[in-house]
Amino acid sequence: MKFLYKQQWNWKISGLALGLTFLLAVLLVKPIGVSTQFVIFDGIVWNLFSDVVVEDNSSKTGYASPNAYLNKSGGKYASNIANPLNYSFVFVLAMVLGGFVASRMQSNASEADSNNLAVTCDKPDSKRYLTVFFGGVLVLFGARLAGGCTSGHMMSGMMQTSLSGYLFAMGAFAVAVPVAMLMYRRNA
Amino acid sequence: MNIMLAIIVGFLFGFVLQKAGAASPAKIIGMLRLTDLHLMKAILLGIGISSLLLFTLLSAGIISGNHLSIKTSYMGVIAGGAILGLGWAMAGFCPGTSLVAAGAGRKDALFFITGGLVGAGIFTLSYGSIQNSWLFDDLGGKATLATTGVEKYSVMLPSLPALWVAGAIAAVFIIIAVLLPASTASSENA
Numbered sequence: 001m002k003f004l005y006k007q008q009w010n011w012k013i014s015g016l017a018l019g020l021t022f023l024l025a026v027l028l029v030k031p032i033g034v035s036t037q038f039v040i041f042d043g044i045v046w047n048l049f050s051d052v053v054v055e056d057n058s059s060k061t062g063y064a065s066p067n068a069y070l071n072k073s074g075g076k077y078a079s080n081i082a083n084p085l086n087y088s089f090v091f092v093l094a095m096v097l098g099g100f101v102a103s104r105m106q107s108n109a110s111e112a113d114s115n116n117l118a119v120t121c122d123k124p125d126s127k128r129y130l131t132v133f134f135g136g137v138l139v140l141f142g143a144r145l146a147g148g149c150t151s152g153h154m155m156s157g158m159m160q161t162s163l164s165g166y167l168f169a170m171g172a173f174a175v176a177v178p179v180a181m182l183m184y185r186r187n188a
Numbered sequence: 189m190n191i192m193l194a195i196i197v198g199f200l201f202g203f204v205l206q207k208a209g210a211a212s213p214a215k216i217i218g219m220l221r222l223t224d225l226h227l228m229k230a231i232l233l234g235i236g237i238s239s240l241l242l243f244t245l246l247s248a249g250i251i252s253g254n255h256l257s258i259k260t261s262y263m264g265v266i267a268g269g270a271i272l273g274l275g276w277a278m279a280g281f282c283p284g285t286s287l288v289a290a291g292a293g294r295k296d297a298l299f300f301i302t303g304g305l306v307g308a309g310i311f312t313l314s315y316g317s318i319q320n321s322w323l324f325d326d327l328g329g330k331a332t333l334a335t336t337g338v339e340k341y342s343v344m345l346p347s348l349p350a351l352w353v354a355g356a357i358a359a360v361f362i363i364i365a366v367l368l369p370a371s372t373a374s375s376e377n378a
Binding site: 004006008009010011012013014015016017018019020021022023024025026027028029030031032034035038039041042043046067068069070072085086087088089090091092093094095096097098099100101102103128129130131132133134135136137138139140141142143144145146147148149150151152153154155156157158159160161162163164165167168169170171172173174175176177179180181183184 | 190191193194195196197198199200201202203204205206207208209210211213217220221222226227229230231232233234235236237238239241242243245251255256257258259260261262264265266267268269270271272273274275276277278279280281282283284285286287288289290291292293295296297299300301302303304305306307308309310311312313315316319323327328330331332333334336344353354357365370
């Protein structure tokens with residue numbers, strides 16, 4: 001079990017572990033996806049201030065929303081906002097915990113501080129924070145427009161040979177590769 | 189029970205992403221700049237292995253297709269992918285890895301998540317006015333290349349056995365994963 005304490009696995013162990021995790025998720029419940037939960041979180045907060053989710057016996061899930069997006073698919077998102085203790089939402093919360101434990105389980109404690117890597121984007125300053133903030137706006141807007149993100153479309157999608165997964169990967173890499181090359185030209 | 193599974197599989201996924209280096213923006217940007225292909229190799233191998241095993245189990249009838257979930261193909265999948273790609277390259281995070289990085293104590297991940305909540309909010313508010321635009325024009329519906337045995341999903345290569353199709357794609361992914369150099373940094377400096 002020593003490999004659990006390594007700071008970073010090699011690509012073979014990483015790939016095998018990723019593959020088995022995605023498979024396990026399908027076998028036990030359903031394919032992994034993350035980006036929808038950003039909408040659910042927004043909805044939970046929004047619902048505290050105004051009634052964005054209402055009970056509606058005529059909808060498939062029993063919930064409806066005046067917002068067209070939250071009302072989509074028989075009020076599926078509205079229903080998840082009303083009941084945050086559902087599989088998908090708890091799943092992403094557990095991911096945070098997984099990241100925490102993994103980063104603490106390192107044989108060499110000094111390695112734990114990943115902020116010390118000699119790379120521009122790992123030396124946080126206000127410019128980095130601003131870039132990351134706007135990056136986040138674009139990533140989640142794009143993911144919601146596409147109906148999934150790197151997990152849902154790219155990994156889960158291509159694993160099931162879904163056409164959408166290949167289309168998504170094409171669109172994402174076609175932009176991400178040239179942008180990364182231009183933005184981080186000097187050995188980042 | 190479902191909540192227990194959410195905790196177990198979610199924890200495992202977060203743990204694996206962190207140990208794979210996927211929660212490190214430097215590794216992501218290295219992959220996108222094509223200088224550090226560790227993650228590219230890992231992801232291709234991961235998709236290849238999971239796909240091969242999934243279709244082996246499906247074809248053997250050990251599992252049924254009702255746990256699958258195929259997303260719809262429409263213009264917005266490509267357009268949204270491109271917008272995501274821009275932010276991905278800027279930040280070096282995607283939605284899942286930002287959560288893991290936040291758990292690992294990275295402060296910049298919190299800025300990404302805040303931005304992400306804003307971006308998801310903007311989309312939620314604008315969906316009503318774009319839902320009938322070209323962005324949602326159909327590109328094939330819920331389609332797969334290999335037969336899944338689930339009727340509601342259309343199949344693009346219906347005459348070939350599913351395991352051949354999925355297996356061939358998986359083999360290509362795995363072979364590329366093996367052949368790609370882990371790092372191209374030395375050739376860049378030369």
